[in-house]
Amino acid sequence: MIDILKPVIILFFCILWMIYLIDLHIYFTISVLRKQPLTPxxxxxxxxxxxxxxxSPPPEIIAADExxxxxxxxxxxxxxxxxxxxxxDLFSRQIVERKPPKKKAEQTSKQQAMKILDSKRSQNVGILASSLHVDFSEIENAIYNFDTSVISLEALQQIYEVRATKEEIEKIRGHVEAKPEVPLDKPEQFLHELAEIPNFADRIACFMFxxxxxxxxxxxxxxxxxxxxxxxxxxxxxxxxxxxxxxxxxxxxxxxxxxxxxxxxxxxxxxxxxxxxxxxxxxxxxxxxxxxxxxxxxxxxxxxxxxxxxxxxxxxxxxxxxxxxxxxxxxxxxxxxxxxxxxxxxxxxxxxxxxxxxxxxxxxxxxxxxxxxxxxxxxxxxxxxxxxxxxxxxxxxxxxxxxxxxxxxxxxxxxxxxxxxxxxxxxxxxxxxxxxxxxxxxxxxxxxxEKKKSLTVKTVKKEEGGLKSKLQKMLKMDDRSNSFT
CATH class of the missing domain: 1.20.58.2220 (Formin, FH2 domain)
Incomplete structure (x- = not known):
């Protein structure tokens, strides 16, 4: 019999313990509230x-730097x-009468210039060189002196990006040494002149950075x-x-x-x-x-x-x-x-x-x-x-x-x-x-x-028997008597 009741007794005490903890939590929560209850x-x-x-902890345990x-x-x-x-008035709860839910319905010429670059590469370099519209000396000045008054930094960056690769410059210099009488095509000449500027790439890289x-x-x-x-x-x-x-x-x-x-x-x-x-x-x-x-x-x-x-x-x-x-x-x-x-x-x-x-x-x-x-x-x-x-x-x-x-x-x-x-x-x-x-x-x-309405003037008639009227009459009589004398 005791063995049968044992689980029930344990469950009963567990429920009592939970109720105690809940009450304890509510007690301590209420005890730390700083504000009085408010009832709208x-x-x-x-x-x-x-x-x-x-x-709030006691003042003595709060560090000065906190x-x-x-x-x-x-x-x-x-x-x-x-x-x-x-x-x-605005935010009071509106009383809404609950209506019974409705059932939803069921629903279902001259000497030819030497070309070394491939055609696409040559075209890209040529377009850039032509678009600058400046003498090469201006490019040199910009690179040596950090001067962007004539050539912008964006243009210098474009020049840096089309610079010759190691293989391209070796081929271009090889041709210049072997056949100096045969001129380079404009794109190749442009890259060759750039390569002749000492530390050209490093100078522009520093400038751009x-x-x-x-x-x-x-x-x-x-x-x-x-x-x-x-x-x-x-x-x-x-x-x-x-x-x-x-x-x-x-x-x-x-x-x-x-x-x-x-x-x-x-x-x-x-x-x-x-x-x-x-x-x-x-x-x-x-x-x-x-x-x-x-x-x-x-x-x-x-x-x-x-x-x-x-x-x-x-x-x-x-x-x-x-x-x-x-x-x-x-x-x-x-x-x-x-x-x-x-x-x-x-x-x-x-x-x-x-x-x-x-x-x-x-x-x-x-x-x-x-x-x-x-x-x-x-x-x-x-x-x-x-x-x-x-x-x-x-x-x-x-x-x-x-x-x-x-x-x-x-x-x-x-x-x-x-x-x-x-x-x-x-x-x-x-x-x-x-x-x-x-x-x-x-x-x-x-x-x-409202101000316009208040400024309406009311006309008042003079009273014939008033004090002012009597004085005026007396003055007129005095004037007449003086004129006779």
Missing amino acids: VVPMRPLYWTRIIVT VEQEALWHKLEEANIENINEFT QSEFEDGISTIDSKLNNLKSTCEFIMTSENLKKVFSIILALGNYMNGGNRTRGQADGFGLEILPKLRDVKSKDSSVTLLHFIIRTYMKGLPDPLATDIPLPIPEPGDIDRASAVEFEDIETDLKQLQKDFSICQKKTEKVIASSNEEHLQPFKEKMEAFLTEGQKQLTDEFDNLEECKQKFLTVMKFYQYVPKGTKISEVPPKDFFALWSPFCKEFKDIWKKEQQRVMKEKVQEAKRKQE
Whole structure:
């Protein structure tokens, strides 16, 4: 008998233990909530966010260097919503009578010039040489003096790309030595003259790399600096904090009385792109519209031209989202590798050039290499600083990634939550400003019409028996008596 009851007894105690754990969890959850329960005057539409509860450790165990990295929700207070009655009316839960489901219906000449190149290769070189429209001396000047005033860098790059191969130049020089009386065809002559410039290929390669390096460094620097400034903005902007305090206040009001979503100290960023989808009971306005209107009502003049957008620019968010730390690190390492190759080519040209053709190549390249090495070092440091800044901003918002460590989250995952929110916010922001402007114009017209009505003059007739009339008569009588005397 005992053996038969044993599984039932074990099951009974297991159920009791689970009930105890649930009650314990609820007790500790309630005990750490900083905010008092809130009960809206009427049932509200819920806002399905991820509630964040702040559990502050005692001050003495917080390290001094951690103060600046304290999460947003530790200090952010809910905004005072003055138009809460309007909000309650708009976003209260609409009572819908459930109708019984309907059953769905079932459904189913002169001396010929020497040609050495093949015809296609000859044609390509000939077209380029003819398209330059300059004497060959100008090409020499550009290569020796880094002068692109006559021949552009793009043209020099094209010249570099059509340069003769080792086999081609050997054949061309062999013909010149064997039969100097037989002229070379124009394409072959062009390649021959290029090959006669000392270190022609290395000089142009160094020249082109300068431009490529500057473009590459500038692109990387722009990406990283935009990411840093965007992270800085969303951590320090007081205007953005004001927007978030409004979201927090409205969300807690909507979730009032709910034990898992109410009394929140903060919210997961996953709710940001969903704010535009929460509509009022008559679908006339979204929650994001109401948030923006509430923010604008707190401004001294919502139409002032110097009022900044309180959220990051959508373009900045998109550029930050496109940053891939691994790709940038790869690009920097490739630049560093190409930089070392350029350095070796520079040393080779300097070592083999005669005094006549040494400058300004030596001076310009040495200056470039010194500055370039500094820029590379700065950008590697910049990359590490950006990684740390990005990690800090995720911790600031207590962002919890799915299926990966926070240190491995790419910017695109984090900023994907911001991008639709910022785009929609900016669009509504502009429309709300236009709406406010229209209301002000209508108000001004109304006041003007009222003023016109008030200026209507009423004509009043003089009373014959009045004091003024009597005085006038007395004066006239005096005048007459004086005239008789």
